[in-house]
Amino acid sequence: MPELQNAYLALIRTHVPAVTKTVALDHLEAGYAMSEAVKKALTVPVKNDPPRIIYSATPSLLVLVDGSPVFEADAAFGC
DSSP: GGGGGHHHHHHOOOHOOOOOOOOHHHHHHHHHHHHHHHHHOOOOOOOOOOOOOOOOOOOOOOOOOOOSSSOOOOOGOOO
16 A cells, blocks of 8 residues: 555654664674584484384283394203
8 A cells, every 4th residue: 555655664664773783794604604504413314214013912022132132041941
């Protein structure tokens, strides 16, 4: 609405500070480089494969084995 343009402009000028800030170019570039480094550091590849589901209709026990099983004699069982 072109007829409200001046009213909106006056409203914006009253609420937006008229102060400008001068920043050195090297500080601006360093801040940008830091933000890019943070973005890159926060991205971590993850493995989101669903787990294998094991179902049993009878009572059971899940035994986790780290590596290949190794059979050894056990003195407690007389083997």
